[in-house]
């Protein structure tokens with residue numbers, strides 16, 4: 046048993062790996078059609094498509110994208126997005142995943158990524174590789190008959206609904222792109238990503254047909270969209286009891302948010318709205334006549350971050366207070382990143398330099414959790430995960446951010 050990793054050889058091997066990884070996840074979904082598969086292929090960076098072999102036999106692999114990850118203050122850094130990690134069920138427990146994860150991280154760093162990111166199906170896997178949970182998202186369940194806004198709202202703009210293939214869906218991409226500089230945790234999307242997100246394929250959102258409701262402001266500019274499907278209920282034609290499922294709800298201002306909310310809860314024949322990828326504490330809850338009608342069904346860990354370039358991450362984001370603090374990073378995989386650093390913030394901009402020593406020591410996983418301020422270092426200390434001290438408090442205060450990361454993209 047010798048585990049090795051290598052590049053994907055050709056298109057045929059890509060197809061084989063796509064099927065193999067699907068089977069590793071249980072093989073419950075039919076293979077998507079060719080246009081969808083080729084769009085997925087366009088999202089993946091060839092250099093980060095890794096094959097893992099056991100004695101030369103292909104037994105699994107992973108695929109990753111390269112995109113820009115938004116940070117507090119509007120800047121972004123290059124990051125890889127790991128996905129499709131799978132090993133044949135009969136070849137598990139031999140170190141195949143470890144080999145490909147290490148290769149993925151090394152290649153990501155060589156390509157200039159400041160971090161590797163992922164969404165985990167199996168969250169307990171990734172701390173050992175230095176990933177820390179940066180942000181969570183919620184699924185909310187809403188009884189549409191009782192979800193009215195406390196104050197009546199009259200929209201000065203308008204909403205138009207587009208289906209797959211309508212070029213006007215591109216308005217959603219405009220809104221998304223604008224919001225990237227405001228919402229940390231968002232990731233850039235190329236054309237292939239948009240083809241995947243807006244496609245009719247079952248692979249992405251189940252069998253229901255996707256609609257994009259775009260909100261235009263009074264001046265006619267798009268300022269929000271809701272990507273949603275209408276799932277049939279059990280009551281047949283006479284009592285449909287359908288559910289509208291919002292997969293993406295992206296708004297640039299409060300009016301667009303109210304208008305799109307009103308639109309979704311008023312979709313004809315619908316009894317319930319389910320809102321995926323939502324903020325854990327959405328602003329709209331504050332505006333409801335009865336806040337209890339927005340019922341949180343689950344909170345899921347969403348974006349995991351593995352720092353690869355400590356200085357790039359800390360110097361790209363902005364800060365809400367000035368000061369300085371030192372910390373050390375323990376990183377066996379990237380010795381150049383390990384050791385003591387000092388973060389100095391002046392006028393909201395950070396600079397990072399090497400120092401001789403530091404009292405606080407963080408694993409890459411802990412740094413991934415706190416680097417955007419989404420989790421406070423104080424809370425890690427309160428949980429006994431790092432030693433509490435004044436230095437921890439001052440580093441925690443420096444990193445804190447009122448901009449809560451809100452990832453939108455699934456990858």
Ligand SMILES: CC(C)(COP(=O)(O)OP(=O)(O)OC[C@H]1O[C@@H](n2cnc3c(N)ncnc32)[C@H](O)[C@@H]1OP(=O)(O)O)[C@@H](O)C(=O)NCCC(=O)NCCS
Nearest residue numbers: 069070130131132137138139140141142143165166167169
């Ligand atoms: C998860 C999966 C990729 C692991 O592959 P593998 O080749 O058996 O993993 P390895 O032998 O390299 O193990 C790597 C490490 O993860 C641990 N590990 C493996 N499977 C695990 C699991 N399901 N839960 C928690 N830890 C696990 C191992 O103990 C090992 O730890 P160590 O290196 O610190 O000792 C494989 O089981 C699989 O394909 N599962 C189905 C698809 C899936 O869940 N993919 C990941 C989704 S995010």
